[in-house]
């Protein structure tokens with residue numbers, strides 16, 4: 047049983063109103079709200095006394111403990127070792143660091159493979175590194191009906207000069223879940239490094255880097271109830287071998303050699319609390335087991351939300367949803383890209399926003415997705431539910447869409 051009302055009580059922002067109406071935060075894919083436990087955890091280090099790490103006094107030792115706890119928490123969330131966890135300001139910055147380093151190992155005649163399902167943060171950094179190294183960029187598309195990545199095309203695209211496959215675990219626009227374990231197998235068959243963007247998947251599914259087998263995987267804690275931060279899993283040997291761009295006095299060992307400058311210890315404290323929040327949604331002996339159970343429970347709840355949403359919009363003339371048509375959380379997240387005939391996406395978001403329903407409109411940086419759907423100009427309206435969303439919120443957005451579509455007639 048998943049008690050959504052009990053979960054919601056932990057989030058101060060969920061009591062916000064617009065006029066006399068409660069806000070429905072349906073922009074989860076753009077960033078989630080934060081529970082009070084995370085807010086408290088973040089202010090803790092500042093209240094006690096802030097310091098950089100590697101000093102010889104108590105406040106510095108506190109910061110080191112904050113870092114260690116955050117690495118352990120992320121290791122529990124991703125299924126890896128704490129020394130395989132790198133922190134940064136956001137996923138995009140971490141991906142640029144990796145692309146610049148990996149690009150230095152590529153030579154003319156090599157190629158890299160990107161997908162049209164990806165957020166641009168997993169496209170542009172690699173394109174720029176490829177340009178600098180003079181290597182070929184190959185794109186793999188997705189099926190317009192199912193919005194699934196074309197794995198046959200991927201197999202046919204890689205060869206023994208493929209150095210990298212960069213792939214999303216789930217599309218932040220369409221919600222499509224990609225079988226990244228199979229993508230990794232395909233990549234490893236030809237000796238390519240596989241980089242997985244799990245930013246959109248992480249709030250919805252249990253991530254297991256060992257099970258996926260990938261070499262690198264990035265997430266953004268602000269998408270799973272944490273603060274603005276980025277986090278990268280890297281296979282230990284790869285983090286040790288790749289040439290990191292760093293200042294000379296900074297540690298040469300992974301993961302710290304990838305963490306340029308002074309970290310946000312406040313954010314790290316918040317990240318650990320966000321993982322604890324997720325774990326608190328499940329039952330079990332240790333944190334990893336509680337996380338296992340939590341994602342089973344939240345997926346069930348999200349599946350109910352998705353089913354109600356798809357059923358609701360199916361009967362509205364003029365509202366189209368792009369993406370996997372089934373509410374099956376094994377193959378999609380509860381994120382929906384919709385359009386209302388005759389009404390610009392920006393206008394739909396504005397009308398909804400005015401009545402307290404917060405959604406995004408545009409391309410949400412899923413540039414290639416929008417191009418492939420022929421929606422590059424205005425994009426689509428994105429409605430994204432997370433585990434604190436309610437059936438009441440689903441009903442509210444469905445009836446608002448029906449009204450907007452009716453008004454457009």
Ligand SMILES: Cc1ncc(COP(=O)(O)O)c(C=O)c1O
Nearest residue numbers: 136137138165167218245246266
């Ligand atoms: C799927 C996906 N990848 C990457 C990013 C970029 O993450 P960050 O904002 O942490 O750089 C986003 C942000 O929206 C995203 O949704």
